[in-house]
Amino acid sequence: MQDFTESMAAQVVRPRNNANYKGQNGHIVIVAGNERFGGAAIMSAQAAVYAGAGLVTVATAAKNHAPLHARLPEAMVIDWADANLPILLRQADVIVVGPGLGVDAAALGILSLVLSAVTDSAALIIDGSAITLIAENHIKVLHQQTIWTPHPIELQRLVQLAPPAQTDIVLPVVAHDQLPGILVAKGAPTRTIADHAAFRNTSGGPAMATGGTGDTLTGVIAAFCGQFGFNVHVVAAAVWTHSAAADLLAADQYVAVPSQVAAAVPKIMRRLSQQ
Ligand SMILES: NC(=O)C1=CN([C@@H]2O[C@H](COP(=O)(O)OP(=O)(O)OC[C@H]3O[C@@H](n4cnc5c(N)ncnc54)[C@H](OP(=O)(O)O)[C@@H]3O)[C@@H](O)[C@H]2O)[C@@H](O)CC1
Ligand SMILES: Nc1ncnc2c1ncn2[C@@H]1O[C@H](COP(=O)(O)OP(=O)(O)O)[C@@H](O)[C@H]1O
Ligand SMILES: [Mg+2]
Secondary structure, eight states: OEEEEEEHHHSOOOOOOOOOOOOSOOOEEEEEOOSSHHHHHHHHHHHHHHHTTSEEEEEOOOHHHHHHHHHHHTTTEETTTTTTTHHHHHHEEEEEEOTTTOHHHHHHHHHHHHHHOOOOEEEEEEEEEHHHHOOOOTTTOOSSSEEEOOHHHHHHHHHHOOGGOOOHHHHHHHHHHHOOOOEEEEESSSSEEEEEEEEEEEOGGGGOOSTTTHHHHHHHHHHHHHHHOOOOHHHHHHHHHHHHHHHHHTTOOOOOHHHHHHHHHHHHHHHTTOO
């Protein structure tokens, strides 16, 4: 497994053309946040906006609409029970499903709707509760442009491999056999794995050990795919950038608060684009 470094991230995050417009930077739809976990939807959406997504729409529980708009006016919102959600999902360039989704019957229904509406050309980021639901209900995901973002226990639920067995040698084999697309095995360090490449992240640290840090990562990955395309280098660059933003905060803070991590991402992207 190869180290993924700042100079490799800088090959992904290039300066924008002068004529660049929002339609070229990806329409992201984030399906997240039940009545208890509205913050997860807000953090994912904030990270997507701050990492440069062209348009961000959040499909979430009705209760979260006003807090989302108050915190993040750049994001659009739709009730996840709205009959128009499938139409919106079919128009998306990137879909995130799972942060704070919950694991009840309603959440399973929403996940099933997402899996049936995603088009072949869209990238699909599966995180948090969506991973747990897929594991618990033995759902087979066939979508090729999938990005899985489990923490070690979510990965265990998904592939029946306890954290100590999630080694650099075993993970690429298991990912190849069981998971279509790209696996982002989060941890210290996070490993990003596809069929022909596997990277160990070199940024980040324990200042990131706060609920919500993974939720923000989904937004950064979504925005990177929306701007730079779907491939393992782009996803590894998103992972590097997210943790580098946390490192920037950790230089003079004990804790890298997730919403601050999202807010620091534009600075890291600027630094990368100047190299
Ligand atoms: N503000 C919000 O709205 C927030 C919403 N959130 C949303 O909540 C949903 C549930 O997500 P979740 O990860 O909290 O619970 P779950 O899937 O049951 O896993 C917990 C189990 O995994 C373990 N574990 C975790 N990491 C580990 C590691 N590195 N290494 C080893 N073990 C590790 C952990 O271990 P323990 O802490 O018990 O030692 C426990 O056993 C999800 O949708 C998420 O997006 C959260 O993001 C919080 C902020
Ligand atoms: N000690 C650490 N070193 C490096 N990264 C860490 C550390 N602790 C947490 N992280 C990062 O924080 C994120 C945690 O994700 P996750 O457990 O899904 O959080 P949540 O669901 O609460 O948002 C991952 O990106 C992980 O790599
Ligand atoms: Mg998580």
